[in-house]
Amino acid sequence: MAKVVVLGSGFAGHTAAMYLRSRLGKEHQVTVMTNNDMFSYLPSWVWVGVGHMKPEKTVFKLKPVYDRLGVNFVHAAAREIHPDAGEQYILGEKAGTKEPVRLDYDYLVIATGPKLNFAGTPGLGPETGFTNSICSLPHAIKSRDAYLALVERMKQGEKVRIVVGTGHPGATCQGAAFEYLENIHKDLVKRGLRAQADLLWLSNEPALGDFGVDGITMKKKSGLVTSAEFIEAVFRDHGIRWQIQTGVTKVEPGKLYWENYAGESGVTEFDFAMLIPQFLGQPFKYIGKDGSDVSAKLVNKAGFVLVDGTYGLNYETLSEDPDAWPATYQNPQYPNVFAAGIAFAPPGPISVPHVNKNGLSITAAAPRTGMISGVIGRIVALNIVDLIKQGKVTHHERMSEMVAACIASMGDSLWDGNAAVMIMYPVVPDKKHYQNGTGRDLFVSLLELGLAGAWMKFVLHHTFIWKFKARPGWKIIPE
Ligand SMILES: Cc1cc2nc3c(=O)[nH]c(=O)nc-3n(C[C@H](O)[C@H](O)[C@H](O)COP(=O)(O)OP(=O)(O)OC[C@H]3O[C@@H](n4cnc5c(N)ncnc54)[C@H](O)[C@@H]3O)c2cc1C
Numbered sequence: 001m002a003k004v005v006v007l008g009s010g011f012a013g014h015t016a017a018m019y020l021r022s023r024l025g026k027e028h029q030v031t032v033m034t035n036n037d038m039f040s041y042l043p044s045w046v047w048v049g050v051g052h053m054k055p056e057k058t059v060f061k062l063k064p065v066y067d068r069l070g071v072n073f074v075h076a077a078a079r080e081i082h083p084d085a086g087e088q089y090i091l092g093e094k095a096g097t098k099e100p101v102r103l104d105y106d107y108l109v110i111a112t113g114p115k116l117n118f119a120g121t122p123g124l125g126p127e128t129g130f131t132n133s134i135c136s137l138p139h140a141i142k143s144r145d146a147y148l149a150l151v152e153r154m155k156q157g158e159k160v161r162i163v164v165g166t167g168h169p170g171a172t173c174q175g176a177a178f179e180y181l182e183n184i185h186k187d188l189v190k191r192g193l194r195a196q197a198d199l200l201w202l203s204n205e206p207a208l209g210d211f212g213v214d215g216i217t218m219k220k221k222s223g224l225v226t227s228a229e230f231i232e233a234v235f236r237d238h239g240i241r242w243q244i245q246t247g248v249t250k251v252e253p254g255k256l257y258w259e260n261y262a263g264e265s266g267v268t269e270f271d272f273a274m275l276i277p278q279f280l281g282q283p284f285k286y287i288g289k290d291g292s293d294v295s296a297k298l299v300n301k302a303g304f305v306l307v308d309g310t311y312g313l314n315y316e317t318l319s320e321d322p323d324a325w326p327a328t329y330q331n332p333q334y335p336n337v338f339a340a341g342i343a344f345a346p347p348g349p350i351s352v353p354h355v356n357k358n359g360l361s362i363t364a365a366a367p368r369t370g371m372i373s374g375v376i377g378r379i380v381a382l383n384i385v386d387l388i389k390q391g392k393v394t395h396h397e398r399m400s401e402m403v404a405a406c407i408a409s410m411g412d413s414l415w416d417g418n419a420a421v422m423i424m425y426p427v428v429p430d431k432k433h434y435q436n437g438t439g440r441d442l443f444v445s446l447l448e449l450g451l452a453g454a455w456m457k458f459v460l461h462h463t464f465i466w467k468f469k470a471r472p473g474w475k476i477i478p479e
Contacts, residue, residue: 002028002388005090005105007078009034009062011042011370012341013111015377015479018470021069023385030070033103035077035095037062039468043370044461045140046179049132049274050187051148052412055141065470076101078112078282083298083334084289107384110305111340111377114279117168123251124167124277130253131167131273134180143274147184150272154188154196160271163256165202167275169247172212172365174203177276178231179408185238186411186418194239201235201242202256202268202275204362206352208232208244212364213350213404216424217438218445227422230447234410234420243268245354247362248275263357279365281305281343297333305339307331309347318348319439322400322430328393329380336387338380341373346399350428371404372427374479400428403444407457410449419453421446 004024006017009032020030038059047053066073080091089104116135118125126132126142133139150160164181166174181201188194201208209215209227216227235242245261256268256275281303286295299305308331310324318324324347331337339345346366353363368376375397383393403425411417423446429439436442467477 002106003104004028004030004107004109004384005103006030006032006109006111007034007090008111008113008341008343009036009039010111010113010341011373012113012343012377013109014039014062014468015374016109016111016340016381017066017071018069018474019378019381020384021071022475023381024388026070028388029072031072031074031103032062032066033074033076033078033090033092033101034062035075037073037075037095039065040137041461041465041468042176043457045134045137046176046183046409047412048137048140049134049143049147049180050183051144052183052187055137059137060465060469065468069470074101074103078284080285080287081108081110081298082287082289083108083294083337086289088336106336107387108337109340109377109380109384110337110343111373112282113342115282115303117278117280120278120280121168121248121251124248124275130251131275133277134176134274135173135276146272151188151191151193154193157196159196159198161198161200161269163200163202163268163270163273163275165200165275166204166364167248167251168278169204169249169259169360169362170365171204171276171278172367173276173279174205174211174364175367175369175406175408177203177274178211179410180274181240182234182238182408182410183412185240199238199240200268201240201244202246202248202258203242203244203364204247205244205364206354208235208242210351210364212367213424213427214352214429216422216445216447217440217442218447219442224442225447227447230420234449245362247360249360259356259358259360259362261354261356261362279342281345298331298337300345302345304345305331305337305343307339307344309345311345311347313347315348315353319429320431322398322426322428322432325398325400325428327396327398328383329376330383330393338383340376340380342368344368344376366399366428369404369406371406371479372399372402375402378479398428400426400430402427407453407460409454409457412454412458414455414458417451417454418449419457421448421453421456
């Protein structure tokens with residue numbers, strides 16, 4: 001009998017657990033240890049943050065799903081991982097009681113997402129700082145309340161400054177921030193208040209529409225169009241100002257301090273700001289048999305789990321080598337440890353990095369979106385099944401081989417809503433296979449705007465919640 005433990009129950013961990021359970025016989029044990037007993041459908045938090053969706057519509061209880069599937073459920077936060085051969089186990093604390101928990105494993109999936117590192121930017125964040133966030137459900141609810149309070153002030157005739165984007169020079173997840181800004185725009189238009197708000201997109205991207213994936217180029221009748229041109233047209237149409245190539249370094253009440261590519265520094269004043277923090281790996285202790293710290297074998301300096309990628313390449317070399325991206329998501333030192341979703345360490349950024357003359361790196365980190373995290377969760381599960389059944393891994397999918405679709409909501413109404421549908425293949429440009437200057441297949445790459453996208457986003461919300469509840473047919477719904 002094999003004991004498989006999955007840490008985390010987000011897009012990556014929950015997907016991995018569902019596939020593990022469906023592919024392994026009952027003689028094998030599948031356990032999920034997670035510090036959140038609810039599954040969260042994060043993409044819809046852009047609507048929670050403007051008060052257009054009730055928070056409870058974006059979450060559901062995991063235990064009943066796991067009881068039905070036959071997955072053991074441990075509601076606890078992991079703290080230590082002991083990976084050395086012999087006794088391999090995780091130590092954690094039970095939610096609520098903080099009682100110690102020990103789980104032994106034969107195979108481990110680390111899928112614990114990001115630590116939201118608000119502390120990386122002094123003054124950032126809704127708990128100890130002065131900005132908002134939509135990166136957790138309590139944060140999205142707090143953002144909603146702050147936004148609706150601002151709307152009340154606007155109704156009294158006040159003019160306000162709203163800033164949305166990235167709150168750290170190395171942040172990722174620009175797509176979610178873009179959606180939130182566009183939903184604010186649409187909401188204010190509908191309320192007849194748009195003229196009273198100055199909307200600013202403030203981001204660390206090298207170009208508009210970069211989204212941490214080096215932008216997208218697509219074929220149109222008129223020729224090639226880039227996401228930079230596309231997003232610029234959208235922002236002009238919506239009267240949204242932008243400031244890119246900028247890293248926020250500090251926040252004070254109503255003031256954002258930043259540096260840009262040129263090394264200039266400045267201050268932007270705001271009444272409401274929603275800025276994405278830096279993401280780090282979860283700060284677990286990795287402890288060897290003799291009590292020593294073995295974290296260097298498992299994680300990089302940011303705490304992301306090292307897998308089968310080629311690390312340490314400079315950007316130029318990495319951007320020419322699609323095979324440097326991990327394929328099996330297996331740790332080379334501990335082959336029974338895998339990582340999925342945001343938890344795995346990418347070998348570097350996809351977007352062009354930049355260090356300004358003051359030595360500040362302003363570089364959009366590589367995103368691992370929900371779809372990518374789900375795909376990797378499935379690959380990892382299938383590889384563990386391979387190891388158990390045939391002693392070797394056979395499944396691989398690099399981000400440089402993976403297709404990704406993203407629907408960026410720009411207003412949720414099914415009558416006059418809007419969304420940008422983005423499809424890219426592959427996610428990480430592969431300049432060896434696609435020698436067209438973009439590294440992507442231009443027949444697949446797409447960026448379209450329209451009401452149909454708003455319908456798709458709505459349908460995706462319900463379809464994915466169906467899938468994640470493991471309802472009939474979940475396996476045929478792609479990640
Ligand atoms: C507002 C917003 C909108 C987004 N929109 C989209 C979109 O439209 N499309 C898209 O593809 N992606 C979108 N994303 C990105 C997507 O949500 C993430 O890429 C995805 O959630 C990453 O999945 P994950 O499983 O790696 O991490 P997470 O979803 O963060 O899951 C991590 C899990 O680990 C658990 N955990 C953390 N620490 C511990 C611990 N110590 N012990 C035990 N368990 C722990 C957590 O409780 C959680 O269950 C959006 C993100 C945000 C914030």
